[in-house]
Amino acid sequence: MKISIISVGKLKEKYLKQGIEEYIKRMGPYAKVDIQEVSDEKAPENLSEAQMEEVKQKEGERILSKIGADTYVITLEIEGKMITSEKLAEQLDQLATYGNSKIAFVIGGSLGISEDVQKRSDFALSFSKMTFPHQMMRLMLLEQVYRAFRIMRGEPYHK
Numbered sequence: 001m002k003i004s005i006i007s008v009g010k011l012k013e014k015y016l017k018q019g020i021e022e023y024i025k026r027m028g029p030y031a032k033v034d035i036q037e038v039s040d041e042k043a044p045e046n047l048s049e050a051q052m053e054e055v056k057q058k059e060g061e062r063i064l065s066k067i068g069a070d071t072y073v074i075t076l077e078i079e080g081k082m083i084t085s086e087k088l089a090e091q092l093d094q095l096a097t098y099g100n101s102k103i104a105f106v107i108g109g110s111l112g113i114s115e116d117v118q119k120r121s122d123f124a125l126s127f128s129k130m131t132f133p134h135q136m137m138r139l140m141l142l143e144q145v146y147r148a149f150r151i152m153r154g155e156p157y158h159k
């Protein structure tokens with residue numbers, strides 16, 4: 001299985017970079033993981049609704065350009081569906097069973113995900129009703145994907 005994490009903006013914080021590198025390493029025996037960053041648009045506080053839509057639209061086009069037609073897309077959305085780690089494991093397992101070997105997780109920018117990206121999404125996944133920084137979401141997502149693979153293989157993991 002090939003897993004891509006498509007994310008808006010460049011990751012700057014060293015502590016997050018280190019954590020992400022660690023989880024990519026841990027994922028090694030299970031799946032190939034690549035992180036694809038697309039550039040973000042400036043989004044100052046005083047933008048109008050239309051300008052905010054434009055920001056999301058532009059970032060969305062960059063996201064969509066990274067997704068192949070044969071890829072199963074899971075967008076991370078606050079208003080998406082909340083599931084357990086076991087359920088995520090089951091879903092990934094089923095995708096693999098039914099021949100979906102390419103999965104892209106999409107993390108939006110500071111204003112979220114455009115409507116076009118939402119339309120391309122096969123599943124909208126929520127981590128909770130709380131808002132997390134998009135850069136931190138990468139690490140949280142990787143940990144959950146790693147956990148899902150451990151669960152899938154019946155390997156021990158912290159409860």
Ligand SMILES: C[S@@+](CC[C@H](N)C(=O)[O-])C[C@H]1O[C@@H](n2cnc3c(N)ncnc32)[C@H](O)[C@@H]1O
Pocket residue numbers: 075076077078106107108109110111112113125126127128129130131132133134137
């Ligand atoms: C700072 S948040 C964007 C907040 C924006 N106001 C919105 O409503 O989407 C940046 C990205 O991180 C991800 N994210 C943040 N919190 C999340 C959560 N609780 N569940 C799923 N994804 C989340 C989403 O992909 C989101 O587009």
